[in-house]
Amino acid sequence: MSEPAVIGRVAGKVALVTGAASGIGAESARRLAAEGAAVVVADLAAEAGEALAGAINEAGGTAMFLALDVTDQARWGAVVQAVLDHFGRLDVLVTCAGISGDRPLLKGRYDVWKRIMAVNLDGTYLGLAAVAPVMAAAGRGSIVTISSIAGKAGIAGAPAYCASKGGVALLTKAAAAELAPLGVRVNSIHPGFIETPMVLNSLAADPNGAARRAAQASRHPVGRYGRPREIADGVVFLASDESSFMTGSELVIDGGYTAV
Template sequence: MTGRVAGKVAIITGGASGLGAESARRLAKEGACVVLTDLAADAGQTLADEIAGAGGRARFMAHDVTDEAAWARVVAGTRDAFGRIDVLVNNAGIGEGEPFLESTLAGWRKVLGVNLDGVYLGMRAVAPEMAATGGGSIINISSILGLVGFPGATAYCAAKGGVRLLTKATALELAPLGIRVNSVHPGFIETPMVANSLLASENGNEMKEMLISRHALGRLGVPREIGDGVVFLASDESSFMTGSELVIDGGYTAA
């Protein structure tokens, strides 16, 4: 088998859509066996079939990242299917937000539950498996909104900022076990999450223009540009990187 991640076994959460789907396609193309997990079973199974049809090795598992017992099933199912776990991409997330003064504890907990608790539970479930086989690479999808603030996104920013430092702290603890842990910080990328937020906004077109203008490269990103970063962090090309933040944002945070 050839490819930049040939023979590695990767779990990708939120793998049915957007950045997770493209990361799964690219990891499979580079030789990894991929396990896609998502709440969206039909789309997830369709993508696993697409990858298998193109000659890759893929499985789909229905999964809610906030459910600790479901994580145990995903770990066992991956072990049964492919024998080991080398890569975990904690990608599942929700982009819901509300103005701070109208926000509720329930809304806060929902966003923190998926975007931060889900990452903790994933690492907690998978790291022992990786340690048992000599190590691996954990890739936590944060955001530029884990580095800088954005109005109307207080819970999202808190969760993504939490992912950034959760990544660094676990990187220090897991390094002796051979496990690298890094975060990825995408700018605004053309995915269903961003398209749906723009559609839901009263002034979606103006909002899109405003977002574009904040990226020095003068456009939003496309999922391939994040998928390529994920393949790099999953591969041995990044063997001296841990606890680091890979910012892929068209210059958004350079200003």
């Protein structure tokens, strides 16, 4: 007997993507929609988020924008409820919202540390805590967190960013262990340097940006930065049922950065 026709690798699923107005989150939202998911574009940046949701709808997909500050626990509750009210289900959470802007320890500022931890780590925790009860009650779900190569090894000058991304990796494993018996999978993605506004804006503001880019690119054995699409393809895989036996795992997409 042939399998029923399914249009798209995540067809029928509803996916909530944070940080979806830019970079990796935006490309993940586009790819999930192209593969058949209804996508909730969630971000602080309303204009870019609305524009992306509009573009997905115009291209024949299904998307809506919801304003979300991932550090705001009450807003997380309202967003998840809005998704359920509108779509009646929530199958996938992708936590792309994140910030960099770290300072070296020797020039450290506690306020910078706290802000990076609040967005990258607390924001991921609040997202997991908001969606876990919904997914557990449904007996299904896939959560994809975005850690980093900076969650696997230290990067000089980035103590808070590394600590936040290491925290995301272990938060992911703890959540995976807790939620696996309930049918919910939780996996992390660890990108190398990717061509997104986060990285490109920082290079543009640096008089030595070109040299810094060349040095960073050469740390990747493939010799270049990655592209948002190369991370979004991993997001779609982990969101889809193709990865049904994966939970608590680290999908490293880094051009070989951590291999050498």
